[in-house]
Amino acid sequence: MQSGTRIPKPSGGGRAPAGAEGRQAGRDRTNEWNNGRKMEQPALADAEGGALKARQTRAQSRLQKPSLPEAVLRGSRKRKDVGDGCPGPQAKRQPSAQKSAPPPPAEETFEELHERTGKSELDILSEKLKFNKGASAPKKMELMKNCIKDLRTVGHSLLERKDKFEAEASYQAAHVEELRAVWEGEEAMRDKRIEGLEEELQGAKASLSDTKDCLSRVQDELRDLHQTSGQQISSLDEALRTSKHELAFCEKSLSERTAKVEELEESSRTAQNYSTSLQNYNQGLQRQLSEQKEACQALVDENRGLKEQVMLLSGSTTQLEQKVEAVKSVAETKVQLLQGDSSQAKSELARLSKELHSVTLARDQWQRDCEKWKAQADMYQEKTGKSLEEMQNMETRRMALEGMCSDQDEIMERLRRETAIAVEQKRLAEELASRRGDENVELKRKVESLEALVVEKETQMKEGEEIRKRLHNTIMELKGNIRVFCRVRPVGDGECGTAPKTATPLVEYPSQGDQKDRAIKVLAPSGSSGTSSDFQPFEFAFDRVFPAQSTQEDVFDEISQLVQSALDGYKVCIFAYGQTGSGKTYTMLGNSENNGVIPRVMQQVFQTSNELREQGWNFRMRASILEVYNEEYKDLLGKHLAANEKHKVHHDAHGNTTVSGLTTVDVSKPENAAELLRRAMEKRAVGATKMNDNSSRSHMVFTLKLDGSNEGTQQHVQGVLNLIDLAGSERVKASGSQGDRLKEAQNINKSLSALGDVIMALGTKNEHVPYRNSKLTWLLQNSLSGASKVLMFVNISPAQESANESLCSLRFAAKVNACEIGVARRTVKTDQKDSQPTRSPRSR
Numbered sequence: 001m002q003s004g005t006r007i008p009k010p011s012g013g014g015r016a017p018a019g020a021e022g023r024q025a026g027r028d029r030t031n032e033w034n035n036g037r038k039m040e041q042p043a044l045a046d047a048e049g050g051a052l053k054a055r056q057t058r059a060q061s062r063l064q065k066p067s068l069p070e071a072v073l074r075g076s077r078k079r080k081d082v083g084d085g086c087p088g089p090q091a092k093r094q095p096s097a098q099k100s101a102p103p104p105p106a107e108e109t110f111e112e113l114h115e116r117t118g119k120s121e122l123d124i125l126s127e128k129l130k131f132n133k134g135a136s137a138p139k140k141m142e143l144m145k146n147c148i149k150d151l152r153t154v155g156h157s158l159l160e161r162k163d164k165f166e167a168e169a170s171y172q173a174a175h176v177e178e179l180r181a182v183w184e185g186e187e188a189m190r191d192k193r194i195e196g197l198e199e200e201l202q203g204a205k206a207s208l209s210d211t212k213d214c215l216s217r218v219q220d221e222l223r224d225l226h227q228t229s230g231q232q233i234s235s236l237d238e239a240l241r242t243s244k245h246e247l248a249f250c251e252k253s254l255s256e257r258t259a260k261v262e263e264l265e266e267s268s269r270t271a272q273n274y275s276t277s278l279q280n281y282n283q284g285l286q287r288q289l290s291e292q293k294e295a296c297q298a299l300v301d302e303n304r305g306l307k308e309q310v311m312l313l314s315g316s317t318t319q320l321e322q323k324v325e326a327v328k329s330v331a332e333t334k335v336q337l338l339q340g341d342s343s344q345a346k347s348e349l350a351r352l353s354k355e356l357h358s359v360t361l362a363r364d365q366w367q368r369d370c371e372k373w374k375a376q377a378d379m380y381q382e383k384t385g386k387s388l389e390e391m392q393n394m395e396t397r398r399m400a401l402e403g404m405c406s407d408q409d410e411i412m413e414r415l416r417r418e419t420a421i422a423v424e425q426k427r428l429a430e431e432l433a434s435r436r437g438d439e440n441v442e443l444k445r446k447v448e449s450l451e452a453l454v455v456e457k458e459t460q461m462k463e464g465e466e467i468r469k470r471l472h473n474t475i476m477e478l479k480g481n482i483r484v485f486c487r488v489r490p491v492g493d494g495e496c497g498t499a500p501k502t503a504t505p506l507v508e509y510p511s512q513g514d515q516k517d518r519a520i521k522v523l524a525p526s527g528s529s530g531t532s533s534d535f536q537p538f539e540f541a542f543d544r545v546f547p548a549q550s551t552q553e554d555v556f557d558e559i560s561q562l563v564q565s566a567l568d569g570y571k572v573c574i575f576a577y578g579q580t581g582s583g584k585t586y587t588m589l590g591n592s593e594n595n596g597v598i599p600r601v602m603q604q605v606f607q608t609s610n611e612l613r614e615q616g617w618n619f620r621m622r623a624s625i626l627e628v629y630n631e632e633y634k635d636l637l638g639k640h641l642a643a644n645e646k647h648k649v650h651h652d653a654h655g656n657t658t659v660s661g662l663t664t665v666d667v668s669k670p671e672n673a674a675e676l677l678r679r680a681m682e683k684r685a686v687g688a689t690k691m692n693d694n695s696s697r698s699h700m701v702f703t704l705k706l707d708g709s710n711e712g713t714q715q716h717v718q719g720v721l722n723l724i725d726l727a728g729s730e731r732v733k734a735s736g737s738q739g740d741r742l743k744e745a746q747n748i749n750k751s752l753s754a755l756g757d758v759i760m761a762l763g764t765k766n767e768h769v770p771y772r773n774s775k776l777t778w779l780l781q782n783s784l785s786g787a788s789k790v791l792m793f794v795n796i797s798p799a800q801e802s803a804n805e806s807l808c809s810l811r812f813a814a815k816v817n818a819c820e821i822g823v824a825r826r827t828v829k830t831d832q833k834d835s836q837p838t839r840s841p842r843s844r
């Protein structure tokens with residue numbers, strides 16, 4: 001130490017109790033206090049309320065007391081004025097001072113000595129006494145006395161300084177103790193708060209899982225209800241359809257039958273008419289028949305009479321013959337008797353012969369008549385027989401027609417009955433349909449109310465999820481962790497996503513309890529070299545794991561909080577790390593159908609900044625895009641620099657980074673950003689590799705600076721978003737790269753390894769963080785330090801041939817995940833001297 005140098009005033013800072021974040025926070029807080037300003041709290045502090053502030057105010061007031069060393073100095077100065085006898089803060093040091101030669105009173109001080117002689121302490125202590133030749137003893141004595149006096153003055157001065165240092169050291173120790181007590185108190189409060197938050201988180205998780213359970217129950221019920229109602233509806237629809245069908249069929253058959261009935265009625269009418277006419281005809285015929293019969297009967301009777309007459313005549317002939325015989329006998333007798341009377345008798349005989357002749361004639365006549373009548377009867381019989389047949393035919397026809405009529409009557413009756421049944425069925429079906437319609441309406445109402453319930457539950461779930469995310473965010477902020485999300489891309493064409501021999505999926509997602517959406521299991525070749533053909537499982541846990549089927553929206557949903565943070569004045573850095581071809585560019589940029597993180601971030605930044613306009617906030621946004629290619633910065637929005645020019649990165653004391661000669665563009669709408677990205681992608685270095693036809697050969701850094709100001713509250717915030725698509729790591733040997741590709745790959749691997757070293761150094765709180773080891777880390781210095789919120793995507797491929805690389809990436813990511821890099825800070829300024837505590841643009 002130089003003689004006469006003043007002891008520096010204690011800074012008020014001290015060793016923080018634990019960790020770099022503690023040191024950082026302690027340093028920051030102390031700086032703020034020493035400047036007499038209130039320290040800005042992180043976003044969470046708004047939520048934590050006054051407790052922490054009160055503690056800080058107490059600590060601040062303790063720390064703002066006049067510093068002890070000054071008092072000590074004042075005391076020591078006073079002691080000098082009044083001499084050694086005066087008690088001061090160092091009184092307890094006096095015995096030791098007295099033990100080593102007490103300085104004589106009214107001695108010259110060292111300052112006076114220095115003024116007089118111009119010598120330093122060292123000069124005096126190392127000075128050798130030189131006596132002039134022939135100097136007398138008293139002269140020498142005098143010289144020695146003076147020298148001893150000077151030495152005493154120096155000794156006195158050194159002792160005094162030693163006392164001062166000791167006093168200051170003890171003060172510093174006390175101060176450190178005090179700070180440590182304050183810090184421990186704060187840490188205890190913080191731990192308590194973290195516990196509280198974790199409890200809240202547990203509560204939120206429990207309520208979330210309750211809500212999820214409830215939702216899944218409701219969904220199950222809804223599904224069942226949907227199913228049963230669907231079944232009922234479909235069976236009803238089916239029944240209705242069949243009823244309608246039947247009804248239509250019935251109606252059709254009814255109309256057919258009605259037509260048939262009408263037709264039948266018509267034919268029946270015709271038949272009846274015909275039947276009537278037949279009956280009439282029949283009656284006529286019957287009349288004729290009966291007349292004929294009567295005539296026939298009369299003829300028969302006549303015939304019988306004639307026959308009887310013939311019989312009678314033949315009887316009378318017999319009688320006559322008998323009479324003749326008798327007469328003959330009588331005549332003979334008489335002849336005999338009357339032979340005498342022969343003449344008389346002869347005459348009698350002649351008369352009788354005459355009489356017989358006439359009777360014979362009459363009989364012949366009668367016989368002829370009989371014959372005639374018989375012929376007539378036969379003729380009549382013949383005639384009558386013909387009519388009968390006709391009649392019988394007609395009777396048969398009539399009978400058949402009557403049968404048909406009765407059949408048709410029966411059919412008609414049956415049809416009438418069927419029609420009545422069909423009408424009844426139609427009425428029942430209509431009744432059923434209207435009842436089912438009512439039921440349908442009721443079911444629809446139920447379904448709608450259940451759907452509303454589902455929407456409500458989903459909203460609750462979303463809110464719960466939002467709370468969970470915010471709490472998780474807060475805990476992460478308090479812990480100062482760098483967050484790591486893992487994303488697995490789908491298995492590509494010609495790739496195999498299963499382990500050899502077993503056909504077990506290479507990547508699995510354990511989904512139980514807390515591990516759900518956070519854990520990943522990969523099967524990778526066992527053995528240190530990773531070349532074994534046996535695959536064994538390795539399990540990792542991250543802040544979030546996105547399986548292959550996750551959408552870009554799912555991914556963005558998880559990071560939208562960080563966009564808000566950038567608008568609140570934080571520096572946010574999101575980067576994608578992983579093997580070449582694992583999906584980094586897809587995640588960060590996406591494609592025309594599926595926008596990735598950067599376009600979505602832009603969309604949200606503009607949307608939120610527009611919403612904040614209502615609260616008086618106005619944001620200016622400036623974007624720049626550069627790439628780090630072969631350890632050189634290249635502007636992707638401007639012209640390439642001349643060969644002798646290079647972009648230079650500069651970091652100022654406020655944590656702002658600028659790149660010389662870099663094109664920065666004001667953006668006022670998402671389309672501007674999209675256009676910039678398109679331009680940048682055209683210029684970016686890409687090339688085909690074994691793993692990816694369109695492989696990014698450079699690290700691309702998209703930077704959006706957000707300057708927000710609120711005229712109403714006179715506040716200004718400065719946020720920065722660094723969105724980085726890193727080039728992919730690749731095993732040079734395995735990829736067989738040569739020439740330019742080899743050089744690119746070597747530079748990529750070197751810078752990625754430097755990135756890993758920086759994060760590890762930050763995590764282990766190393767004094768030295770090797771930012772300068774690569775252009776990438778040097779550029780991102782302010783974004784990677786504890787003052788920023790950092791999120792890393794580790795992208796992995798599920799292909800069998802990438803298993804080893806995937807395992808390396810996951811191991812690296814797990815190490816990063818375990819790092820605590822410090823607590824992020826907002827950049828906020830306020831114009832007002834008596835300003836209220838600064839609120840983030842989000843707080844209302």
Ligand SMILES: Nc1ncnc2c1ncn2[C@@H]1O[C@H](COP(=O)(O)OP(=O)(O)OP(=O)(O)O)[C@@H](O)[C@H]1O
Nearest residue numbers: 489490580581582583584585586692695696727728
């Ligand atoms: N989640 C995903 N869903 C669908 N396709 C994907 C997904 N991730 C990646 N891909 C496809 O896989 C291929 C390689 O992806 P990408 O180019 O993003 O890989 P990378 O990690 O950026 O590679 P490199 O480091 O070589 O640039 C692309 O065709 C991309 O469309």
